[in-house]
Amino acid sequence: MLIQENYRIILASKSPRRSQLLTQAGLPFIVKANEVEETYPAAMPVAEVPVFLAQKKARAARGFLESTRDVVLAADSVVILDGEIFEKPVDEADAQRILGRLSGRTHEVITGVCLLTSSREIAFGDLTRVKFGDLSPEEIIHYIRTYQPYDKAGAYAIQEWIGLCKIEKIEGTYANVMGLPVQRVWKALEDILA
């Protein structure tokens, strides 16, 4: 059983939400991330992009491994609707456009994850479906101006007003939408440290 094992996660991500999730789950970790250019081949199917980027981030942090009980953990989350990836919004108009598209629809959040030890690499993607209720133009503007979601893929965070008051249903896990499918990470840790 993993609970009493002696290991350390090197979280290769500066996302405060990922740190918060690991803290909440009681998993031991430190944050060490190198800058990685988040580019991918133009022909790559959208559903494969987050796993590709997570691998890129994990491999860029390989140098932080100090012992065989160290595990690099990297992740990348994307919001997908109608086969299109919604990135972080570049400005207010872009955030308005993205939230207008998500209004009243079900989109997918895929978080790609890569775990890396001195001898192994595991990578996978986890998918959650998210159904938004209707968002009025006033609600969209209110949300953007109050919460400034410029560092969020898809221009929203599930744990803020818009997520609590406007998301009608999810299928999958909440943690995955926040940025890290903790349950899948736990399973992978059990496997990689066995």
Place this chain on the structure above:
Amino acid sequence: MLIQENYRIILASKSPRRSQLLTQAGLPFIVKANEVEETYPAAMPVAEVPVFLAQKKARAARGFLESTRDVVLAADSVVILDGEIFEKPVDEADAQRILGRLSGRTHEVITGVCLLTSSREIAFGDLTRVKFGDLSPEEIIHYIRTYQPYDKAGAYAIQEWIGLCKIEKIEGTYANVMGLPVQRVWKALEDILA
């Protein structure tokens, strides 16, 4: 639109998780709750129990209403599996028994909600399906001793280790499992304050 409206929620619940959800959603509230005996007719169908108890709690707080912009909000959450309600565990053995039953299965969380103003009452239940992965006896004991889930219906909290590492999937909202279906409450507020 509700955002700029002048109203005040009187939360008739001492649950810190419900306060946390309202805070996170940015809704204005104060906590004022009277003690209510959480009993219900033995013949009542289990799915109706949380709405019945939420109404009981809301009505017991009616005296706190001071203006027509005050809204009493009460809620009651139950965990249901195989037609049986799992209450708060009475001791460690009971918590072990409950979590052993939930292991590897999909259960339902229903939160009953009641909103009350000086002139109206709205009550409803919201259902979320929760799928647990397998829990080993060691994991169950670890969770119970570390997190002491004696104040939680069903002997677990979704925002703790067990929820993050062992819940494979939910269908519905995370907030509902935490104790308050905030999105449905928001809709009801729009209706009752219109």
